[in-house]
Every structure is written in structure tokens, then in C-alpha cells.
Amino acid sequence: MADLVKDTGTEGEQLKKTIGPVALTALGVGAIIGTGIFVVIGQGAGLAGPGVVLAFVLAGVTCAFSALSYAELAAVVPVSGSAYTFSYATLGELIAFIIGWDLILEYGVSVAAVAVGWGGNINEFLKSAFDFALPDAISKSPSDGGVFNIPAVVVVLGITALLTIGTRESARVNAVMVGVKIVILLFFIAVAFTAFNGSHFEPFAPKGFPGIAAAASTIFFAYIGFDAVTTASEEVKRPARDLPIAIIASLLISTLLYVLVSFTAVGIASTKSLSGSDAPLSTALREGAGIPWAGAVLSLGALIAITSVVLVIMYGQTRIFFAMCRDGLLPRRLATVSPRFGTPAKITVGFGILIAILAALVPLNVIVELTNIGTLFAFVLVNIGVIVLRRTRPDLERPFRVPLVPVVPIIGILLCGYLIFTLPNETKLRFVVWLVVGLIIYFTYSRRHSRLRTGEKAAVPPIEGA
Template sequence: MSTTPLLRRKPVDTLIAEAGGTGAGQLRRSIGLWQLSAIGIGATVGTGIFFVLTTSVPEAGPAVVLSFVIAAVTAGLTALCYAELASAIPVSGSSYSYAYATMGELVAFGVGVCLLMEYGVSASAIAVTWGQYLNQFSDLAFDVHLPAALTAPPGEGGVFNLPAVVLVVLVTVLLIRGVGESAKVNAVMVAIKLAILVLFVAVGLTGFTAGNFTPFAPNGWDGVQTAASTIFFSFIGLDAVSTAGEEVRDPRRTLPLAILISLVVVTVFYLAVAVTAIGAQPWEQFDGQQAGLAQILQNVTGQTWPALVFAGGAIVSIFSITLVVIYGQTRILYAMGRDGLLPPPFTRVSARTGTPVWNTLVVGAAVAVLAAVFPLKLLADMTSMGTLVAFSAVSVGIIVLRRTRPDLPRGFKVPFYPVTPLLSAACCVYLITKLHTDTFVAFAIVLACAAVLYFGYSAKHSRLARTP
């Protein structure tokens, strides 16, 4: 362990030992392979598909398909890195814990902040779109159109997104009841989500027009790259899998398998839906479209029932996505609190349900506020920024851990080492450079606030600082 305070590392053996407890204050191992895979798929598929096309297609045009490929390749490289680290360090906290073990406390704290952006902000972005599909469903089913001021994203005709707040409250209550129960509910919701996306592809292809792919890249390569940067936040489900490290049975085997299963399923569905959507609707019509995929089905068929079914399924699916990302956020706060970098209440676990109730309430309140009043585009880009920085740290962490702990048991090793982690980090940094300027401004503000918290509280209360 480094003697320099900012570079002090948490020993891997200590991380694993802390995760292995079974007494009061410990998370419970109640999640199996398919439930964990469902968590990864649930956090990923819907995030990118239900609304990202309305922001990325105007940037890239039909070439958004290439944007998805770029994002998927980057996510795939990082998934391999996550699989190795998750099998070597099967603990709660995801890339925060990995950074603490490999690059030191200050870097770990910064990664933790990026994960707060990744999960908390993405939950807000996802919750915002729930109101759009709820409005579409009520309009088609009951001929009741909810006022845009209370359902549309702020900055797009909305003032206060009430359905988003309601959604976050419901998810918070379910998570407080217990993770095992939440994982079972999520698995059912993921099945519904995949079914309605299959419906979209099957119906949407009946209106497929090859001419919609011309011109293919109206905004050039720059548009493709910018869209890829925005789309990348859709792959946060891979990270969500690793946040469950302390609640998974047989984690050295289960974690890497679940990560790879999630990646394959997600990539196939993303590309299928993107190609179908572009083929069914001219790219110019995506800009600002509310509940876009449901609207495409209505336009293709000239009937309301496909759009009604899809909107209903989207309501359920977005619920599951929000459930998973808020779950991941609470576990990261738990890990940071246990290390002394956050105040003691963040380490409290309910003796009855085995869940961190305080964390869940804090995250739920913060997510609800962001979803209610912030523009969707900013939320999406901030999520991408946090995700890409965290993923970069994981890629570098692979190299560091191979050098510092070559003896550590690993259930999975990345192929073509060290090319794979280096290429993964390079791709992440490249996509970061393509984000919008206002995203960097917002990120700088977040980092400044984080620095105040770290040097004002965390550095003094760190458990490693108190360790002889």
C-alpha cells in the first residue's frame, strides 16, 4: 500500500475479506446467473433504445447504425476488462473498488463521482422518457392527453416532469423491500422488454424503405462520432452487473458470464432496432419526436394497437431500467461509505431486508429532482461522460493489477493482453473528446464540488488513513 495519502491503495485481500462477511451490516448473496444477466440487460437495452434515437439520429442521420457499432465495439472491449476485474475482485462498488485497489484513493474517489453521474444522472434521463410513453399510452387507450408541461422533458416544452418523480418513488419503495425481490421483478420486466422490441422489429420491417438510408451520413463523420459518444451511455448495464459483486452466488464464475451474456444480447437488439427504425422512418423526422418508437409503429401500420402495446411495454420496461441503475448507485455509495469516504449513514444496511435503506432514499430524492427539472440532452451527455471515464479506469486497472498482483486468482482473463485494455482505454478517451462543450463545463463543476468533499471530509475520514 502506498504511503502517499492521495495514492494509498486498498489491498485486494481486504476488499475480498470485507465482501465475504455474513453478519449484520453485510449484503446478502441472493442473485444467480440469469437474474444477474437480467440486471445487465435490463439496465442496458431500454436505456439506449427507448429515447436515444431522437437525440442521436439528428446528429448522424442513417449512419447512426455505425455510431451504434462504434459504441458497441468500445463497450465490448471494456466488457472484457470488466469480466476479468469482476472475477478477480468480486466486491460491491464496481470500477470504484477496482480503482481503489489499483490506482489509489484519489483516483478511486474521482471514479466514484463519475459513477454517481453514470448511474444517478442516467436514472434521471431514463425516468424523463417514462412520461412520454405514459402520455402516448393514455392518449391511445383513453383519449386522455396529459399536459406537456407535466410530462415532456424540461427544455422541450416541459416545466416539471411529474411522471418521472412518480416512477422514481415507486422504484425506491421496491428497492427498500429487498434486492432478491427486486431482481425477480426485474427479470420479468426484462422478458417483457425484449418481447416488445421483437414486436417493434417485426412490425417495423413491414414499412422498411431502403431509400431512407440515403443520404447515409448527411452530417459527415463528425456527426457519426458525436452520436456514438451520446449513445455510449446506453451500455452502462455492463457496469451495473459488477456493482452486484457482493450479492451474487459463485461470483468468480457468475460475474464474467453475466457481463458477456449482457453484451451479446444488448448489441444484437440495439442494431436490430436501429436498422428497423431508420428503414421505417426518414431520419429528419426523429428530431424532437416524443415516444418515438411507438409513434413509428403507428405511422407504419396506420393503426393504434401496435403503438398501444409498445407504449404499454415501454412503461414497464423503463421501470425496470430505472430500478437497476438506482440499485447500482446505492451499492456504490455503500462501498464508498464503508471506506470512510462518505459519512457513516451510507454504510447502514437494514437488518430485516439486507438493503442500504438510507442510500436508496438519498439516491431516489436526487434522481427525482434531476429528472423533474433538467433537460434530457444534458442528462444523456453527462451520463456518457461519467460512463466513459469509469470505463477508462477499468481498462487501466487491468494492466496495473496484472503487474501488482499476478498471483491473484482470476475466473476470466482478457484475450490479447495488453492490447485489449489499451485499445479499450483509447476508444473511451476518443469518444470523450467528441462530447458537447456544455458537457465538459458541467463535468468541471461536478469535479470541483467533488474536490471540496474529498479534501474537506473524505481524506480525513478514510479508513486507510486510520490504518497503522
């Protein structure tokens, strides 16, 4: 592996190794379990009926194919940057820039969307617990009837400050939030079993398998946070061992919780009531189990869950941008690590301000549409990277190996390609426009300033023969 990752930057451009396997797994669970189980379950129930339980299983299996490829490349290329880094090592600088540029957009938009959702959930909690709500003027965007979404700004700037202070501190806070939201979900499961009604599962699949598949394509996006684990590669104490463990463990834990929660939710409430609610789990407890106070508990759990997602996804975005700057593909002067905190403070604060503005002024339905296609595109490239690397560098030490290559990565590529095909044309068009802008930047700036072009070794040089 020494010939693959030769240099991770000069002094002042190197991140501290502070994260262990438990915190890393919590990072993955923190990114995965969030708005998905608290909101998307309702959409899935509307598409699949009680078959939404199988839709969660199908979505988890679909995601697992790409997770295996991420695990292999993360162990072989343990450098900050996730899919950007893997593409750089296996497919070359241009492809790496394209996917890095894409992920910058997707992660940033995702954080803004989740922050807006956090602002909506704070009002749900206040209504349930105190019969009080913030005025629309300070809790919604202008196009939604408000002026400035202050709650969304508060959560983004608070997470920005935490990420600036330090990775270890952020990981500890995230681990606590992950623990709390898992307890809240287990609370939901336990309470739901006390009022379980098996008749709600009839008919199980009113729209047949097409309905289950349609729900799975929606629910799939509740799982994609696991790739944020790989953005921490460079800050992991023992990456070759811990990264595959964290990727697979976080996906398994989240899938198990999703299936149990969806099963018990259907058991206490009709899929019609679930699909018609903005807070389906709270609705299930209030209308199905007849426990109104539990709605406040679930609203609090949603707030904690969404906060941890903001933390992990924003962390991932800053590390991808950091890696691209350090390689010279974006301004190198930004790739400096704070001597006091050991974090890329300039990048973190800069993105925090930009995302806070986006979250404050743009409505959720506009920014959420751009969160999907880039992640699926990244999954495709990571699967391709595994196939390429197996053929060009069969001699590399692989602490974790994807079974049945190239069959498993090809299945991952086909599944992701199918989901990309089903996305709205408007989303595809916006994606293409963003990539065109990125290509203009690459050919006018990045090629001339790249560490490879200037004769300096890149943090992750392309592998000979790849």
C-alpha cells in the first residue's frame, strides 16, 4: 500500500488520526439514520402498502453491493476524500475531479435540505410538548411564506463551530446523539408492540412487486449516508481494519432498525395514515397506539437524528473539498489545517456560512431534488474502481476483498444505473449543468495547478497501469 498512498500533503496539510472503530461506526449510523426513517417511511408506505417492510430490505440489499466496494477501496486507499480519492487512485485525475465536484454539490445541498427539515421538526416538537410554535416569518423561507429560516441557520452554524473545534470532539458528540436516537427508535418499537394489530398487513402488497420496487427506489436514499464514513479515512487510527468494519456494521445496524420500525409502524397504524403524515412515526403512536405524549418523544428523537446527519454530511463535504484543494485541483491555500484545532477550519467555516444562507432562504422542495443523483453516480464509479484496480493492480494488499468480482460490482452498477434512470429529467439536467461548470473550472484552472502537473506528488497519485 505504500506505493499507492505516498504523500498526504506538506506539514500543515495533514489531518490528525483520532477516530476509533466505535466512533467510526457511530459516524456511519449517524449519517444513515435521520430523515429517512422519520419521514421517508410514510412515502414508502404510500407506494408499497404494508410491503414497505420488504422495500426497506430491498433498498438495504441494493445499497450493500456498493458498500462492499467502498469497504475494499477504503481499506486500500485510506486518505481523506471518499469517492473522490478512490476515483483518483483508480480512474485518474479528470474522473476524480468530476466526482469530487459533484459530491461538493450533493453534500452541500443535502446539508441545507436536512437543516430545513430540522427547522420544521423543531416546530413539531414545540407543538407536541408545549403547544407553541415559532412564527412562520422566522421559521420558513420567503417562498414558503416566511422571511428567514432562523432554526436552519442555528443548526448549521452550531455544527460548523463544533466541526471547527475538532474531529474528536465532533465524533464524541455524534456518538452521544446516535445513542440517543437509537434508544428513541427502540422505544418506538417497544411501545408499538403493545398495540400491534396484524390485520393492518392485509393486503400485504396491494400494488404487487412494482409497488415494492418503487418504494425501495425512494427508500434507498435513506441508506446512502454510509459513504460519509470513508471521508474520515485519513483520521482513522487503523483504517485498513476499522473502515470495512464501520461501513458494513453501520449499514447492518441501520437496516435492522429500519425493518423493525417499519414492521411495527404498520402494525399499529394504517399505511394510509402513515403516508398522509409529515411525521408518520408520531402519527402511528398517537392514532394507532393511542399515546399522544409519545409524539413529543418521537419529535425530539427526530431533532437529534437530523442534527447528527447535519454533522456527518457536513463533515464529509469539508473533507472532500479539503482533499481536492490539497491536490491543487481547487485553490491550494484553502487546504490548511488549523494548528490549534487540527481541522480544516477555513473550509469548514466557509461552507458553514454558504450552507446557512442556502438553508435560510431556499425552500426544502427546491434544494432536496439535487441530493440523489450525485451519490448514485459516485457509487457507480466506486464499483468501476474496484473492477479496474483488481485488473491493473492484482498485487495490492487488500485487507478487505469484495467477493465474486466483477459480478458483485457489476450488480451494484446496474442497480444504481436503474435508479439514476428513474430520477426526474429536471434533476438530470441540473446535474449536467453543474458538471459542465466543473469541467470549465478543471480545464481553465485545475489542470495547470494540479500537484501532478506542477511536478509535485499528489496525495493519492494514479496507480500505474490504471
